[in-house]
Amino acid sequence: MVSEDLVVSVCLVLVAASATVAVAVREPVRQALVLAVLGLALAALFTVLQAPDVALSQLAVGSVLTPLLILLSVRKVRRRGHPTGDEAQR
Template identity: 70%
Template sequence: MDEALNTAALLLVAATATLAVLCRDPERQAVALSVFGLALTVLFLVLQAPDVALAQLVVGTALTPLLILLTARKVRRGPAAGGSGGPGERADRGGPEPGTSGRRTRERR
């Protein structure tokens, strides 16, 4: 019975790891990573390591996918409006165009 449970847990981990690797969309990848973390938690419980299983449950199933989702949201949304002019600030908010000295030139007709 122990061997069958170990094999089933290992197959579950292998299947969910493959699912996480094959996902291309970051949101789906985060969900797949959460399921993978849950499968690893089950494996650690089967292998009689409850302390490692608890840590995996918190970090691998909850925190890491949450950070991935928040990062994907931030990247898709772009920089915050009304920035301080630091790195990532867009030039069309009053600053000079990239590659110019900032001086205005007259247009000749």
């Protein structure tokens, strides 16, 4: 039982580390990449807690959907915010 807890502890530490990094990184584009890694760590945590169904949805949401939404929003905001910038030249 104690050794089973070791897997959970490792995953918890990884989740805490990546979540701290996600807070510490300030730029939204780079934050999206950290959030993808946080989603992976959370999926691993759910798996070792014997919840693979939750981990499946976490994989889909955390590793693809959240970064996609953030990156699309950043793209749209940049276009709207700097119409004469390098985005308008393309």
